[in-house]
Amino acid sequence: MKYLFDSPAVFRAIKENKIELLAGNGTLELARYDLGNIVWKDFILLRRISDQEAKLMMKAIKKTLSLMDIVRIAGSEEEILETARKLKITFYDASYAYFAKAKELSLVTEDLRLIKKISATINVSTLDDVK
Numbered sequence: 317m318k319y320l321f322d323s324p325a326v327f328r329a330i331k332e333n334k335i336e337l338l339a340g341n342g343t344l345e346l347a348r349y350d351l352g353n354i355v356w357k358d359f360i361l362l363r364r365i366s367d368q369e370a371k372l373m374m375k376a377i378k379k380t381l382s383l384m385d386i387v388r389i390a391g392s393e394e395e396i397l398e399t400a401r402k403l404k405i406t407f408y409d410a411s412y413a414y415f416a417k418a419k420e421l422s423l424v425t426e427d428l429r430l431i432k433k434i435s436a437t438i439n440v441s442t443l444d445d446v447k
Contacts, residue, residue: 317342317385320421322412323350325443326384328426330376335383337446342385342421344411351377387415403434413438 319341321329326347329338352374359370389396389411395418400410409427413434416423422439424446425431431440 317419317421319424319446320344320387320412320416320419321347321384322409322423322425322427323347323354324426325424326377326380327351327354328443330373330380332443334443335380337443338380339383340385342387342415342419343381344387344389344415346389346408346411348377348381348386351381387419389415392418403437405430405433409434416440 317340319337321338321341321343323343323346326338326343329335355365355370355373355377358364359367365373392414396407396410396414399405399414399417400407403410403413405413409430412423412425413430415421417438422441423434424441424443426442431442434440
């Protein structure tokens with residue numbers, strides 16, 4: 317495992333059919349819920365996608381996550397909270413930042429605000445940088 321992908325980066329990779337970049341790399345268990353919410357929002361709230369498209373997207377997410385190493389946050393809550401405090405970011409973002417640093421991985425995110433806040437202390441990039 318070389319990269320830790322946050323859920324927006326996973327979602328973008330799926331949409332752009334770049335799943336090979338994800339295989340063998342990691343994400344947090346939180347991603348499953350966040351990815352489900354992204355599909356739910358597009359399907360239920362915004363009505364941007366049909367029932368069939370939502371089901372296909374969920375199937376793609378499930379298959380993609382099965383190719384990835386899923387990192388559990390249980391047991392690291394205090395360290396994540398301290399990371400959030402130090403970097404002045406949310407607990408959610410700090411979860412990714414903490415594990416990227418602890419496991420010496422590059423965090424892949426599409427969140428430019430997060431990149432700006434953590435790039436001085438954590439190796440971070442976007443999907444465009446992953447080869």
